[in-house]
Amino acid sequence: MSFNGVSQPFNLQAPMAKIYTIINNKGGTGKTTTTLNLGAAMARLKKKVLLIDLDSQCNLSSALGVPHSEPHVGSLMLNSVGWDEVMHDHDSIKVVPGSDKLLEYEVMINSEPGREYLLKEALEKVQNDFDYIFIDCPPSLGIYSINSLVAADHFIVPMQTENFAFIGLDKILTVADKVKKRLNPQLELTGILLIRYTSRIKFGQAVVSNIESNTQIGKKILRTKVRQDINLMESSAFSQTIFEYAPKSRGAEDFMQLAKEIRKLYGEK
Numbered sequence: 001m002s003f004n005g006v007s008q009p010f011n012l013q014a015p016m017a018k019i020y021t022i023i024n025n026k027g028g029t030g031k032t033t034t035t036l037n038l039g040a041a042m043a044r045l046k047k048k049v050l051l052i053d054l055d056s057q058c059n060l061s062s063a064l065g066v067p068h069s070e071p072h073v074g075s076l077m078l079n080s081v082g083w084d085e086v087m088h089d090h091d092s093i094k095v096v097p098g099s100d101k102l103l104e105y106e107v108m109i110n111s112e113p114g115r116e117y118l119l120k121e122a123l124e125k126v127q128n129d130f131d132y133i134f135i136d137c138p139p140s141l142g143i144y145s146i147n148s149l150v151a152a153d154h155f156i157v158p159m160q161t162e163n164f165a166f167i168g169l170d171k172i173l174t175v176a177d178k179v180k181k182r183l184n185p186q187l188e189l190t191g192i193l194l195i196r197y198t199s200r201i202k203f204g205q206a207v208v209s210n211i212e213s214n215t216q217i218g219k220k221i222l223r224t225k226v227r228q229d230i231n232l233m234e235s236s237a238f239s240q241t242i243f244e245y246a247p248k249s250r251g252a253e254d255f256m257q258l259a260k261e262i263r264k265l266y267g268e269k
């Protein structure tokens with residue numbers, strides 16, 4: 001708000017967090033690895049980061065050593081707990097855990113009026129406390145993933161180059177398009193992130209050129225590609241981010257580069 005062109009002091013409040021959902025309806029495409037390590041890279045860049053585990057497999061919560069019992073993101077969405085009860089710490093990162101109960105909670109969430117807006121409504125209460133919020137989606141386009149697309153400003157689609165992950169990409173893009181038209185006009189595709197990329201494998205190259213030649217999505221492949229790195233797999237098993245487990249690894253290098261690419265895309269230093 002301004003008076004005679006002069007900004008009022010209360011306009012100087014902290015900017016709202018940018019919310020990214022990491023989404024792909026296919027399983028095992030690198031969603032959790034990306035949420036975890038992109039979040040950790042932003043935290044290394046001294047940003048305040050919140051991670052949300054929307055998956056009943058709870059891989060993100062496990063990878064951060066966070067308990068995934070009650071309360072969890074489902075209770076938060078149904079407004080039955082407060083933020084202070086559901087937020088955990090891992091290093092400087094804040095985490096809201098998932099739960100295997102999320103499948104049961106889905107029934108309750110589906111019968112709520114405005115069911116697509118529940119996560120957005122919950123995040124609005126803490127959006128001023130963070131610079132970035134990253135959401136890890138389950139491998140489906142059900143009500144949790146839709147909630148994440150409604151709450152987010154941006155979405156990132158990770159896909160592995162070594163399998164047929166690109167099949168079905170149009171499905172996510174179509175759903176995201178509908179969400180943008182009907183529920184969240186702000187929603188933008190940040191890009192498609194190639195994971196486990198190895199230029200030595202012919203098939204990987206073929207997949208990349210196939211996508212690049214697609215006029216609709218070809219320009220949306222992020223410049224940073226996350227290379228194959230066993231440290232990324234091992235670090236989660238030890239409940240650590242790649243920056244804790246192997247700070248000099250290719251994985252750490254790639255996720256730091258991705259964080260910087262994303263900041264640059266939106267004109268941030």
Ligand SMILES: Nc1ncnc2c1ncn2[C@@H]1O[C@H](COP(=O)(O)OP(=O)(O)OP(=O)(O)O)[C@@H](O)[C@H]1O
Pocket residue numbers: 026027028029030031032033034055057059137138139195196197226227228229230232233234236
């Ligand atoms: N660049 C990489 N190099 C080696 N392994 C990787 C890499 N990226 C991810 N992985 C491994 O691939 C597997 C799948 O990754 P991840 O769990 O992140 O996928 P996901 O999309 O979250 O899966 P789901 O759909 O089941 O939630 C994991 O074992 C992970 O450690």
Ligand SMILES: [Mg+2]
Pocket residue numbers: 031032033055059060136137
């Ligand atoms: Mg996952």
